Amino acid sequence: MPRLPFASFAAAAALVLAAFAGPLIAGADGGASVTIHEGGDATTWGYTATTTTIQAGQTVTWTNAGDQPHDANSTDGTWQVPLLSTGQSASYTFATPGTYTYICTPHPWMQGTIVVTAPAAAPVEAPSDASPPPTDDGTGG
Numbered sequence: 814m815p816r817l818p819f820a821s822f823a824a825a826a827a828l829v830l831a832a833f834a835g836p837l838i839a840g841a842d843g844g845a846s847v848t849i850h851e852g853g854d855a856t857t858w859g860y861t862a863t864t865t866t867i868q869a870g871q872t873v874t875w876t877n878a879g880d881q882p883h884d885a886n887s888t889d890g891t892w893q894v895p896l897l898s899t900g901q902s903a904s905y906t907f908a909t910p911g912t913y914t915y916i917c918t919p920h921p922w923m924q925g926t927i928v929v930t931a932p933a934a935a936p937v938e939a940p941s942d943a944s945p946p947p948t949d950d951g952t953g954g
């Protein structure tokens with residue numbers, strides 16, 4: 814394989830990432846996406862899904878699908894995603910299991926919950942001595 818300059822590799826990697834970065838795709842680390850939505854009546858504005866469950870270490874991405882600026886601000890003050898204009902997104906990675914409620918600062922009746930579960934157990938590695946059996950095609954004697 815020919816060696817490529819790092820810049821070429823980075824550009825290729827960026828293209829690959831871009832190809833997978835659709836709105837329906839969860840975070841790259843297996844996290845989740847939350848849509849901030851509006852409606853005819855401001856009292857119906859909110860977050861979809863209202864409750865999102867992820868594993869510790871995963872990222873939640875909020876995208877503002879409304880016309881007004883919205884944010885996501887934890888009710889205990891420990892984390893916040895900034896005020897997002899229409900179409901903007903922001904993410905937060907949750908390192909610690911727990912249940913985190915949040916509101917939209919300008920519209921505090923907009924409420925959501927992030928449930929962070931314990932991280933999944935590390936994958937079990939296959940035994941390293943599972944080498945394939947020697948081949949014998951009958952021509953070797």
Ligand SMILES: [Cu+2]
Pocket residue numbers: 882883884917918919920923
């Ligand atoms: Cu809002």
